[in-house]
Amino acid sequence: MKHSFKGIFAALTTPFIQGNISPEKFKENIQKYNAFDLSGYVVCGSSGESVYLTDEESEKLVQTAKETASSEKKIIVGTARESTKITLEFTNRMAAFNIDAALIRTPSYFKSKMDHEALKKHYLTIADNSKVPVIIYNIPQYTGVSVDHQLIVRLSSHPNIVGIKDSSGNLTFISELIPKVPPDFSILLGAGSIILSGLIMGVSGGILRLADVAPAKCAELYKLFLEGKMDEARRLQLELVPLNKAIIQTFGISGCKYALDLLGYFGGLPRLPLLPLDEKGKEEIKNILNNLSLL
Numbered sequence: 001m002k003h004s005f006k007g008i009f010a011a012l013t014t015p016f017i018q019g020n021i022s023p024e025k026f027k028e029n030i031q032k033y034n035a036f037d038l039s040g041y042v043v044c045g046s047s048g049e050s051v052y053l054t055d056e057e058s059e060k061l062v063q064t065a066k067e068t069a070s071s072e073k074k075i076i077v078g079t080a081r082e083s084t085k086i087t088l089e090f091t092n093r094m095a096a097f098n099i100d101a102a103l104i105r106t107p108s109y110f111k112s113k114m115d116h117e118a119l120k121k122h123y124l125t126i127a128d129n130s131k132v133p134v135i136i137y138n139i140p141q142y143t144g145v146s147v148d149h150q151l152i153v154r155l156s157s158h159p160n161i162v163g164i165k166d167s168s169g170n171l172t173f174i175s176e177l178i179p180k181v182p183p184d185f186s187i188l189l190g191a192g193s194i195i196l197s198g199l200i201m202g203v204s205g206g207i208l209r210l211a212d213v214a215p216a217k218c219a220e221l222y223k224l225f226l227e228g229k230m231d232e233a234r235r236l237q238l239e240l241v242p243l244n245k246a247i248i249q250t251f252g253i254s255g256c257k258y259a260l261d262l263l264g265y266f267g268g269l270p271r272l273p274l275l276p277l278d279e280k281g282k283e284e285i286k287n288i289l290n291n292l293s294l295l
Contacts, residue, residue, distance in 0.1 A: 002162045003101065003133050005186040006204045007039030008195075008218045009076065010211040011047035013257055014061060015266045021057045023064045025266035030068040032265060036215040037223070039205060040074030041065060045103060046142065046167075047209045047253060050078045052271045055090060059097075066097050074100040076135065076207070082107050084122050088129055095131035103135045103165060103207075108143035116151050127160040134160055139167040139190065149177055156181040165190050165207050171197055178202045192218070192244035196237040199225045210244045213259045214294065243288050251281050259285050262295060 010033055015025035030041065043065045044050040044058045053061075062077050069075055079091040079102040091102045107114055107122060127134045136155065140146040146168065155161045163186030166174060171194055178187065178201060187203040189195055192210030199205075199222070211218040217240060224233035247256040253270050254277040260267030262285070269276050277285070289295045 002159065002182075002184045002186075004184065004204070005039070005074065005076070005101065005135070005163050005188060008205055008211050008215075008222050009040045009042055009074070009188070009207045010038055010215060010218075011042045011045045011190075011207050011209045012065070013209075013212060013253065013260065013267065014044075014048040014050075014053065014271075015268050016271055017268065019271065021053070021061065022266070022268075023060055025268070026061060026064050027068045029260075029265050030065060033215055034068075034070040034073065037219040038073065038211060038215055040076065040100070041069060042076045042078065042103060042207050044078040045076075045137075045207070046078075046105075046139065047212065047256065048078065049253060049271050049274070050080075052274075055093075058090075059093070062094055062097050062099065066099070076101045076103050078103045078105070078137070080105040080107070080137065082109050084125050087122075088126050091126065091134075092129075092131050099132055101133040101135050101162060102130060103137050105137035105139055106143050106145040106147060108145050111144045114145045116148060119145075119147060120151055120154065123155050123161065124158065127155075127158045130160060133162040135162060135186070135188070136164040137167075138164060141168070149173070149180070152177060153180045156185040162186055163188060163204065167191060169194065171201070174198060174203060175201050192248070193237075193241045196221060196225060196233055209247055209253075209256055210240060212256060212265075213247060213263065213289075214240060214243060214292065217292070239292060243292060246285060246288055251277055251285065255281060255285055258282055259289060262286065262289060
């Protein structure tokens with residue numbers, strides 16, 4: 001039986017002060033998140049600006065998360081690098097912190113060469129040698145590379161590949177995948193606007209930036225689904241759509257971090273070349289949070 005990853009995971013942001021990571025603020029944020037019924041946290045994912053972090057910074061964040069997260073929370077770490085060799089080395093370096101899984105996005109620099117066979121060799125090589133379970137990360141809107149159904153089904157049979165995070169937002173993709181993978185293969189959505197639809201179809205849960213800003217509401221949505229209270233769940237899902245759109249599509253990480261600042265967490269500034277939110281964006285974020293009674 002594979003490790004099971006179910007429920008809502010917050011895709012944590014990385015706090016920066018004067019351009020440097022702040023483990024202290026990261027710790028404070030996690031201490032606040034521990035109060036919510038989240039299944040765990042993703043460290044050094046897309047929301048954590050992982051592509052802008054050094055290995056040493058990433059290691060410090062993982063160490064802080066492991067020291068701070070309550071015992072029932074699972075820790076998933078984004079460990080992808082462009083080469084198979086370096087990804088595997090960094091994955092096993094993070095394994096020393098007793099993390100629960102490595103989230104590994106597709107290589108993308110030579111995207112025209114990242115076909116079925118290249119990705120199969122990449123993921124199987126890592127899975128064969130990784131000291132922790134592997135979760136495939138499919139986020140074609142960032143990488144320009146998508147893992148095809150046939151490959152996911154093939155990889156899902158590997159004992160050390162335990163799931164996929166799909167952030168494509170394509171429910172058809174998911175609906176075609178679910179019947180073809182083993183029941184213990186975790187399918188986690190990265191799109192907060194469709195998490196309820198995914199749960200109804202049979203996904204395991206979600207890794208959501210939305211859960212950074214609205215952890216209680218995301219946890220409540222999952223609970224309502226489990227309890228079969230579908231009318232309440234649908235209403236809550238629809239209420240959350242504008243916030244999810246703002247912090248993902250419209251304003252991105254800058255919008256998410258500003259929302260965190262308003263809500264009593266430490267958001268701070270993104271790392272360059274990402275720019276801070278402008279005044280118009282700040283006003284829109286405030287209005288959305290007010291409409292959700294979060295302020």
